[in-house]
Amino acid sequence: MMSDDKEKDWWKKSVVYQVYPKSFNDSNGDGIGDIPGITEKLPYFKELGVDVIWLNPIYKSPYVDNGYDISDYKAIHQDFGTMEDFNQLLSKAHKLDLKIIMDLVVNHTSSEHPWFKKSREKTPNQYRDYYIWKNAKDGGVPTNWGSSFGGSTWEYNEDVGKYYLHLFAKQQPDLNWENSKVREEVYDIMRFWLDKGIDGFRMDVISLISKKPDYPDGQVINHKKYGSYYDGAANGPRVHEFLHEMNQKVLSKYNVMTVGEAPHTNADEALIYCNADSEELDMVFHFDHMHLDYGPYGKFTDKKAKMADLREVLTHWQYKMADKGWNSLYWSNHDQARPVSRFGNDTKYRKESAKMLGTLLHMMKGTPYIFEGEELGMTNVHFNSINDYNDIETHNTYREFNGLHLDPEFIRRAIHAKSRDNARTPMQWDDSVHAGFSDGSPWLKVNPNYKEINVREALNDKDSVFYYYKKLIALRKEYDVIVNGEYQLICDDDPDIFSYIRKGDGEILLVICSFSDQSTKFQFPGNLSEKKAQLLIGNYDERDNDDIREVSLKPYEARVYLLK
Numbered sequence: 001m002m003s004d005d006k007e008k009d010w011w012k013k014s015v016v017y018q019v020y021p022k023s024f025n026d027s028n029g030d031g032i033g034d035i036p037g038i039t040e041k042l043p044y045f046k047e048l049g050v051d052v053i054w055l056n057p058i059y060k061s062p063y064v065d066n067g068y069d070i071s072d073y074k075a076i077h078q079d080f081g082t083m084e085d086f087n088q089l090l091s092k093a094h095k096l097d098l099k100i101i102m103d104l105v106v107n108h109t110s111s112e113h114p115w116f117k118k119s120r121e122k123t124p125n126q127y128r129d130y131y132i133w134k135n136a137k138d139g140g141v142p143t144n145w146g147s148s149f150g151g152s153t154w155e156y157n158e159d160v161g162k163y164y165l166h167l168f169a170k171q172q173p174d175l176n177w178e179n180s181k182v183r184e185e186v187y188d189i190m191r192f193w194l195d196k197g198i199d200g201f202r203m204d205v206i207s208l209i210s211k212k213p214d215y216p217d218g219q220v221i222n223h224k225k226y227g228s229y230y231d232g233a234a235n236g237p238r239v240h241e242f243l244h245e246m247n248q249k250v251l252s253k254y255n256v257m258t259v260g261e262a263p264h265t266n267a268d269e270a271l272i273y274c275n276a277d278s279e280e281l282d283m284v285f286h287f288d289h290m291h292l293d294y295g296p297y298g299k300f301t302d303k304k305a306k307m308a309d310l311r312e313v314l315t316h317w318q319y320k321m322a323d324k325g326w327n328s329l330y331w332s333n334h335d336q337a338r339p340v341s342r343f344g345n346d347t348k349y350r351k352e353s354a355k356m357l358g359t360l361l362h363m364m365k366g367t368p369y370i371f372e373g374e375e376l377g378m379t380n381v382h383f384n385s386i387n388d389y390n391d392i393e394t395h396n397t398y399r400e401f402n403g404l405h406l407d408p409e410f411i412r413r414a415i416h417a418k419s420r421d422n423a424r425t426p427m428q429w430d431d432s433v434h435a436g437f438s439d440g441s442p443w444l445k446v447n448p449n450y451k452e453i454n455v456r457e458a459l460n461d462k463d464s465v466f467y468y469y470k471k472l473i474a475l476r477k478e479y480d481v482i483v484n485g486e487y488q489l490i491c492d493d494d495p496d497i498f499s500y501i502r503k504g505d506g507e508i509l510l511v512i513c514s515f516s517d518q519s520t521k522f523q524f525p526g527n528l529s530e531k532k533a534q535l536l537i538g539n540y541d542e543r544d545n546d547d548i549r550e551v552s553l554k555p556y557e558a559r560v561y562l563l564k
Contacts, residue, residue: 011200011257011282012326013483014051014099015362015473016369020334021058021080022066023426024372026438033426033437035081039089042096044455048375048466049473052099052257054202056334058086059105062112064171065149065392066334066424068103068204069110073189090197099199101257106186107205108172115185116173122159130185132165132176132211144217145233146226150396153229167208167229169392177209177242190250200257203281206243207262207273210236222296223404234264240272243280252279259328259367260284267320275324283326283367288313290336295414297406300397302413305343307515311489311498318365318487318500327366331357332374337422341380345517345556350377352556355468355539359558360498360513362472365487370469372427376458377465380422381447386415390444394419430456471537479536479562481507496520497553501563508563509536514553522551531563 025037035058045053057067060075067077076083093100109116118127134142134154142163145153147170154163155170165174175182190201211233218227243260251258260273262284270284292309295301321327331339340346344353354377362368383389386398394415401411421444428450429436435450447453458466476482481504491499496516502509510533512522533548538559548561 008255009282010255011052011367013477014257014367015049015476016052016054016101016367017045017048017050018054018056018333018369018371020056020372020424022056022443023424023437025427025429026440026442029439030079031438031440031442032079034079035076035085035089039085039092042089042092042098045098046096047459047470048370049470049477050098050370052101052199053093054101054369055103057103057105062110062171064110064169066390068105069108069112069169069172070105071110071112071114074192087196094197099257101200101202101259102193102198103204104190104201104206105204106175106189107208108166108168108174111171111173119173120157120160120164126181128160129179130176130182131173133160133162134165134215135162143215143229143232144220144227145229146218146224147229149392150400152226165211167205167233174211175209177238183242183245187246187250190246194250194254194256198256200259202285203258203260205263206260206281207235207239207265207269207284208233209242210239212236222298230264235262235269240278240280243273244278247279247281258282263287267317270317271320271325274321274326277324283328285328285330285333286317288317293342297401297414300401300414300418302410302417307496307498310343311492314364315487315489315492315500318489321366322487327364328369329361329364329366330369330371331361332371332423333369334371334423335420336371337418338378338380339374340377341422342417343515346377346379349517349556350379351463351465352539352554354465356513356515356556356558358465358469358472359511359537359539359560362469362476363482363502363509363511363560364500365483365485365502368473368476371423375466375469376428376453376455378425378428378453379447379449380416381425381445382416383421383445388445389415389419389421391420391424394421428454430454468537468539475536475560479507479509480504481509485509490525491522494522497522510548510561510563511558512551512553512560513558514556516553517555519555520553522553524548524551533561533563536560536562 022033024033025041026033027037058080059070060072060077061067061070090100115127115130119131141152141154147153149169153167156163166172216232218229218231220227258281260281272278273281274283292305293303295303339357340354344357425447426437426442431451434442435446458464481502485502485504489500497514499512514520540554540557
């Protein structure tokens with residue numbers, strides 16, 4: 001059993017719940033979720049049993065990219081409330097033993113940030129070097145890099161007579177981390193929030209802050225007009241130096257957790273970020289499992305990931321992080337599709353596959369992250385019109401695909417499958433108008449299935465996905481083997497079943513998860529099948545004990561046994 005201690009690595013024993021504030025709970029009827037709305041729902045987090053709440057950006061922003069374009073890092077966006085509202089949220093959360101971590105978005109700012117406004121003035125000043133400005137090359141842009149949101153990563157400014165870099169929207173200019181003054185500004189921002197008492201940061205695209213000094217052209221893939229900026233921006237030459245400096249000057253002074261979003265980062269590279277000896281971050285978000293269902297046109301596709309590929313990737317990361325690293329465990333976030341729609345079956349077996357996916361992830365070694373609504377088995381939304389979508393990436397992709405004269409039906413399916421708005425539809429609290437999210441008209445339409453899938457329904461159903469997640473979380477707090485046990489894949493060639501064991505001090509867990517919509521059989525190899533098996537959790541009718549030498553599994557069935 002686990003002790004209730006307060007050591008430095010408390011985050012290893014925690015479960016994190018991600019809140020997308022704009023879509024979580026609207027307290028004032030303006031159609032936009034807000035901080036008082038989050039405070040109002042603190043008892044909900046306690047009921048579920050999570051330990052940490054991660055807030056997507058709530059800072060002042062023009063909202064070109066839903067708050068990831070920040071114009072003032074020390075002010076709250078007016079739609080979300082006031083700094084006093086935040087202070088109350090933090091205080092009340094802490095009284096309930098709930099921790100708060102915030103998004104740190106410092107690869108770029110908003111073009112409306114005072115630093116950039118000064119940087120683009122005609123007369124050069126110290127802020128010119130806060131951003132990355134380059135001269136034209138051969139009469140055109142400095143590199144062939146393409147932005148994540150379409151077009152070039154370079155935007156020309158007449159007053160400066162140069163191009164500035166923006167890996168994302170043109171209203172999101174990249175900061176120049178080579179400038180020590182920029183780094184000190186970032187550290188000052190971090191101290192501002194840490195001194196308020198927040199419990200850590202999720203760091204947006206942190207693997208991109210160091211660019212290669214020669215700014216090489218990127219590889220052009222398939223239909224793309226532009227090259228990949230990852231060739232010159234991902235895991236750059238000074239990124240570990242910068243993060244070690246951040247750790248030494250700021251993070252090491254506080255008992256907090258950090259998780260870095262690390263696009264284009266493999267497990268070997270990730271191990272450098274989160275190796276305790278490196279003194280950088282606690283863990284990273286990787287994307288290897290998120291890329292398994294990419295198609296000829298990248299992310300936007302109707303392709304489904306193969307379970308065997310998923311098994312290979314997740315196991316690879318479990319083994320790589322086993323000794324000196326630490327895994328983040330997630331199925332979705334504000335940028336990804338709903339997991340039950342993406343990896344499970346969101347119609348006939350919605351509840352079963354949602355529970356199975358939760359089982360698979362929560363029994364692994366690492367810190368689990370739950371994105372709002374995942375614990376309900378919320379699904380993707382299928383809006384009929386592109387006008388119902390808000391996401392900048394979705395609209396840019398729609399225009400691009402139409403320009404390529406792709407099949408309209410394929411475009412529709414791809415957007416239904418992968419739009420970021422799948423994750424951003426309002427939280428479904430009950431079956432009243434607008435799903436109980438707001439008394440006003442929501443900023444984004446509610447998923448029409450809210451009458452069947454909502455919190456009220458889940459809390460009244462003892463067999464709901466919610467209560468299953470609650471039990472998964474409780475088991476992590478009860479059994480040390482779930483937190484610290486060694487991971488070992490078994491039956492690595494089974495076409496339908498993902499199974500593994502966790503070994504701890506005198507405890508062994510057997511985890512069996514079926515990805516099939518048909519009945520199937522699991523046969524356990526080796527002498528462990530002779531051990532006494534106690535079923536800890538399962539998503540169908542549970543039994544106290546079972547003969548595990550051969551187990552008949554129903555569609556999307558999951559079982560976790562404690563072997564003695």
